[in-house]
Amino acid sequence: MHNQDIFDVTIIGGGPAGMYAAFYAGMREMKVKLIEGKDQLGGFLQTYSDKTIWDVGGLPPMKCAKLIDWLVQQAKTFEPTVVFNQSVDAISRLDDGVIVLQTVTGEVHYTRSVIVAIGRGIAEVQKLKLDSAHEYERSNLHYTVQNLNYFAGKNVLISGGGNSAVDWALELAELASTVTVVHRQEAFRAMEHNVKQMRSRVKVHTPFQVECLYGNGERIHQVAISNPATGENIRLEVDEVIISHGYTSQASNLARCGLVMNEGVVAMNQLGETNLPGIFTAGDCAEREGKVRLIAGAFNDAIVAVNSAKTYVEPTAAGMAYVSSHNELFREKNRDLEKIDSLQG
Ligand SMILES: Cc1cc2nc3c(=O)[nH]c(=O)nc-3n(C[C@H](O)[C@H](O)[C@H](O)COP(=O)(O)OP(=O)(O)OC[C@H]3O[C@@H](n4cnc5c(N)ncnc54)[C@H](O)[C@@H]3O)c2cc1C
Missing domain, CATH: 3.50.50.60 (FAD/NAD(P)-binding domain)
Known part of the structure; x- marks a missing residue:
């Protein structure tokens, strides 16, 4: 029995892939949870936050720390539930198809679909080995x-x-x-x-x-x-x-739950599907022919994985979200932005 809320999609990992998936799943009007193993969002970007990033489409060169801020802001657009300091290490399924995620610290999360966006795992800085x-x-x-x-x-x-x-x-x-x-x-x-x-x-x-x-x-x-x-x-x-x-990262235990992984990398097809029904993947942890291990690649994977999760949860749903420029969901938000623009002159 599960008396906790059941989410439409739960994203494991708060790097660029997970954050963008949280935004896009909101655009698909899904009830979204994001679980991050550390105490902050940003993923591997946090390890080079002082560096300047040039190769994200449409953005001017900027400090990675600023890009993290913008990604976090975007991820929160549709107010997903975000939990920190919980590392997911087991996935199982109830008789009614609900997926159960268990964390190292003993918390349990219920969801109809999952996006595994664990990147390079939970990165820990290699400290100086002196007392x-x-x-x-x-x-x-x-x-x-x-x-x-x-x-x-x-x-x-x-x-x-x-x-x-x-x-x-x-x-x-x-x-x-x-x-x-x-x-x-x-x-x-x-x-x-x-x-x-x-x-x-x-x-x-x-x-x-x-x-x-x-x-x-x-x-x-x-x-x-x-x-x-x-x-x-x-x-x-x-x-x-x-x-x-440098950094060390713990190997993921998710392979133990039947997820096909090869040296920490999850196998996916063109639709972001893994070998397990209802479990999708995106970002650096995902592998298929032609996979791009860059922030831009993580965004693309996230869209594909969210669309697959949406149609898994709701088989009659459209295969893609309506474009943002003509999307009713943003009408109110656009008005608010226009008000701010006019106040700022
Ligand atoms: C030094 C360096 C420089 C780079 N420079 C660029 C660049 O200039 N431009 C560019 O486009 N790309 C760059 N990249 C690549 C880019 O950082 C990655 O493609 C991107 O971070 C992948 O995002 P992700 O969300 O898939 O994974 P990550 O960024 O690795 O995020 C994964 C998140 O999942 C969390 N997590 C892991 N396991 C669990 C678990 N079991 N439970 C809960 N949470 C978990 C982690 O804590 C982390 O927050 C660079 C990479 C490196 C190493």
């Missing part, structure tokens, strides 16, 4: 760069060898007092041209790793780095430390 590291997370140990200007005039140490570490080194070289990059491998996993530029502009230590943080419990003042091959040890004066060791 004292967490003491400094609120002061001068950073896992991301939100505001480059904060580092102006400072002595910055960056640990990492990927594109983010190299990009930050290049950008900070323009405004920090000194930038030192430490990477445990000789070779960087970043674009060759950028690595070359970085090596010519900042001090680089390879193969070195962060060995010890020296501080007063409030701020780090010095960092010891060591070369594991030679045992050489160097102490550096620092104002700020940036750790860019």
Whole structure:
């Protein structure tokens, strides 16, 4: 027996695919729930929120953080139910066809259809594996760069060898007092041209790793780095430390429930259908020939998956939503927008 609300569609994952699906399912007048494993929407975009995005159709280049804000705003247009901090790890079905989603923390959700939009899974930043590291997370140990200007005039140490570490080194070289990059491998996993530029502009230590943080419990003042091959040890004066060791993501358990998955990727057909009836998929977690793993690709998948979910729940419904430009659903909202425009002159 289920005495909770039953939703027409429940979307698992609040990245671009899940957020856009929430909007589009609202346009299809479905009762929508979105379940996100973390405490915020945005998905993988949150990991590069400081970067500028150029390749989303029709949008001017903008900071990814701004794109997240706009996606969230759009996702909420039809007021879907959004739940945070719940990671879905089991799907089952009742005798009456209602689908049951269970979360790691024991919550249960009932729905007539599902869109799996779990992307690359729940991304967690790889933290510095030193006991004292967490003491400094609120002061001068950073896992991301939100505001480059904060580092102006400072002595910055960056640990990492990927594109983010190299990009930050290049950008900070323009405004920090000194930038030192430490990477445990000789070779960087970043674009060759950028690595070359970085090596010519900042001090680089390879193969070195962060060995010890020296501080007063409030701020780090010095960092010891060591070369594991030679045992050489160097102490550096620092104002700020940036750790860019990438992300880990937990493997999804949904394959255990009969969903065909291959190394975390869900098989879908041209209609976004998975092997399980009523369960659709969209975004980076979905695979078919010609699949585009970009934000624009996630939007397209979301539309297809929502339309399939709509006709699954309501077989006589049209295959597509009416276009937004001539859609009655937006009449009131358009009037409100026009009022705001005229007030702003
Ligand atoms: C470094 C980098 C730079 C990129 N730059 C660009 C770019 O410039 N332009 C572009 O178009 N694309 C870019 N991309 C690709 C783009 O980020 C992805 O295509 C996009 O994020 C896919 O969106 P998604 O919603 O499918 O998945 P994600 O963004 O991965 O979102 C999935 C969401 O699902 C949640 N989730 C996962 N498992 C569960 C669960 N079991 N229960 C509940 N919630 C769950 C996660 O917490 C997450 O919020 C870039 C990717 C990377 C890695």
